Amino acid sequence: MTTAAILLNYNDAEATIDAMKRIEHFKAIDCIVVMDNASADDSLKKLEPAARECVKKTVLIKNKKNGGYGYGNNIGVRYAYDVLKTELAVIANPDAAFSESLIKKMQAVFKEHQDTGVVGAVMSDAKQLEKTALKNYDELKRSGWCKRGFFAELSASGPILKRLFSDRINFSRDYYEKNAPLIPVYAVHGSLLMVDTKAFTECGGYDEDMFLYMEEYALGARMERLGKKTFLLSECYCHEGSHSISGAGNSAVKRQSFRRDSERIYFKKYLDAGAFKMLLLKAVQSIVMLETRLFVR
Numbered sequence: 001m002t003t004a005a006i007l008l009n010y011n012d013a014e015a016t017i018d019a020m021k022r023i024e025h026f027k028a029i030d031c032i033v034v035m036d037n038a039s040a041d042d043s044l045k046k047l048e049p050a051a052r053e054c055v056k057k058t059v060l061i062k063n064k065k066n067g068g069y070g071y072g073n074n075i076g077v078r079y080a081y082d083v084l085k086t087e088l089a090v091i092a093n094p095d096a097a098f099s100e101s102l103i104k105k106m107q108a109v110f111k112e113h114q115d116t117g118v119v120g121a122v123m124s125d126a127k128q129l130e131k132t133a134l135k136n137y138d139e140l141k142r143s144g145w146c147k148r149g150f151f152a153e154l155s156a157s158g159p160i161l162k163r164l165f166s167d168r169i170n171f172s173r174d175y176y177e178k179n180a181p182l183i184p185v186y187a188v189h190g191s192l193l194m195v196d197t198k199a200f201t202e203c204g205g206y207d208e209d210m211f212l213y214m215e216e217y218a219l220g221a222r223m224e225r226l227g228k229k230t231f232l233l234s235e236c237y238c239h240e241g242s243h244s245i246s247g248a249g250n251s252a253v254k255r256q257s258f259r260r261d262s263e264r265i266y267f268k269k270y271l272d273a274g275a276f277k278m279l280l281l282k283a284v285q286s287i288v289m290l291e292t293r294l295f296v297r
Contacts, residue, residue, distance in 0.1 A: 001107050002086040003194075005029045006076035007094055010037040010066060013046035015094035024056040026100040028107060031057040031084055037072040038063050059084075069190065070206025070215040077205060081197035089200070093191040096123075098237035106194040109182060109231055117199040117228025118219065120144060120188025124236040134180055134234055137173045144185035144232030145217070146171045147224075150271050154281060157263055158288045180234040187220030188232055191239050199228045207265065212255070214262035221270045252296040253289070260285045 005023055009016040016034060023029055034051060036043055044062060051060040061079060063072060073091050080086045088110060090103060098121070106119045122143045124136070134140070148156065148169060155165040162169070176183055200219075203226040207218035220230055267273040267281050 001088050001110060002030050002084075003028060003088040003090060003103070003107065004076075004080035004084055004086040004197075005032045005090045005092060006035065006073055006080065007032065007092060008035045008037060008069065008072045008076065009039060009043055009047065009094065010072075011039045011041045011043060012094060013039070013041075013043040013050075016043075016047065017050045019092065019094040019096075020050060020054050020056075020058065022097060023100075024054050024058075026056075026103060028100050028103045029056065029090065030086060031059065031080075033076045033079055033084070033089075034058060034060045035072045035076045036060065036062050037068075038066040067208060068211035068215075070210055070218075071208045074205040074208060077195060077197055077200050081201050086197055088194055089197050090194050091190070091192070093239070095240045096192040096237055097240065098192055102233070102235055102237060103194070105233060105235065109233070110194075110196060113229065113231075115227065115229050116196065116231060117203070117223035117226065118188060118193055118195050118230040119233060120185075120193040120231070121233045122236045123189050123191055123239045125239065134177055137176075139236070140173070140176045140232075140234075141166075141170045143189050144171070144176075144183055145187045145220075147186035147220070150267070150273060150277055153267065153271060154284060157281070158284055159291070161284070176232075176234065183232040183234060185220075185230055185232045186224070187216040187230060190216045192237050196228070199223065199226060202226060203228070207269070209265050209269075210262040212258040212262065214259070214266045217266055218270060252292050256289055256292045256296075260289065 007016050007019050047060055051058040077089045080089045102121055109119045110116050122139050124139050152169045155161040156169050203222035206215040223230055
C-alpha cells in the first residue's frame with residue numbers, strides 16, 4: 001500500500017534531518033513530507049538542502065503559522081492524500097526511531113482489517129527496535145489508551161489522581177496480553193502512528209483547536225464516529241525524547257497550560273461536559289497547575 005511519512009519540524013532541523021536519513025532507504029515508504037511549523041530559527045535553511053539531497057522523494061512544506069501539532073500534521077496528511085495519492089501515512093516525531101519491519105507490519109493491519117483507521121506501536125525508551133513490549137506494562141499503558149468517561153478522564157488529568165486510580169482508568173495488563181499482537185484501543189500515542197489517509201481526511205483528522213496534548217484522544221473519537229478502528233501493535237519503537245514538545249513550550253508550566261487548554265476542549269467537545277462538570281475540571285486543573293509551579297522544573 002502506498003505510504004507517505006509525515007515529519008513535523010519546529011525549531012529542530014537536526015533531529016528532523018536525522019529522521020529523514022533513518023527512513024530514506026525504507027522501501028515500504030514511498031515519499032517523505034516534511035512539515036515546517038513556522039520555525040522561529042534557521043530550520044528552513046537546513047531543511048531545504050537536506051530535502052533535495054534525500055534519496056527518497058521528499059516534499060518540504062512551509063506553514064505560515066505554528067498552529068500546533070495537530071494543525072501541522074493535518075496539512076501533511078491531507079497533502080499525502082490529495083496530492084501524492086497515498087493510501088497510508090506514517091505520522092512520526094523526528095525523535096521516534098523505528099524499523100522498516102514495523103512499518104510493514106502496520107501496513108499489513110490495514111490490508112487484513114478493512115475497517116482500520118489508525119495503527120500505533122509501543123513507545124519505549126530502550127533502543128531495541130524489534131523488542132516486544134508485553135513484559136513492560138508501563139510502556140503499554142502509555143502507548144495505547146482505553147475510552148474513558150468524564151470521571152475516569154478527570155482522574156487521569158492530575159498526577160496524584162492518575163496514580164491513585166491507575167487500575168480503573170487504564171486497560172489491565174491482562175487485556176493487552178490476551179489481545180496481543182494486535183490490541184484494540186481507543187487511541188494511541190502521537191509520536192508514531194499510521195493512518196488511513198482517506199479516513200483521516202474524512203473524519204477531520206486532529207482537532208486543530210488543540211495546540212498540544214489530547215489530540216490523540218480527539219482523533220480516536222473522530223475515527224470511532226466514522227466507524228474506523230484503532231489498534232496497538234505489541235512491538236516497540238524507540239522514543240528518544242520530547243524535542244517537539246519542549247520546542248513548543250520550554251517550561252513545565254507552559255506545557256501544563258497547553259494540556260489544561262486541550263483538556264477543556266476535549267471534555268466539552270468529546271465528553272459533552274456541562275457547566276458543573278467543567279467547574280470540577282477547572283478545580284482539579286488549578287490544583288495540578290499549583291503543583292506544577294511549586295514542584296516541577
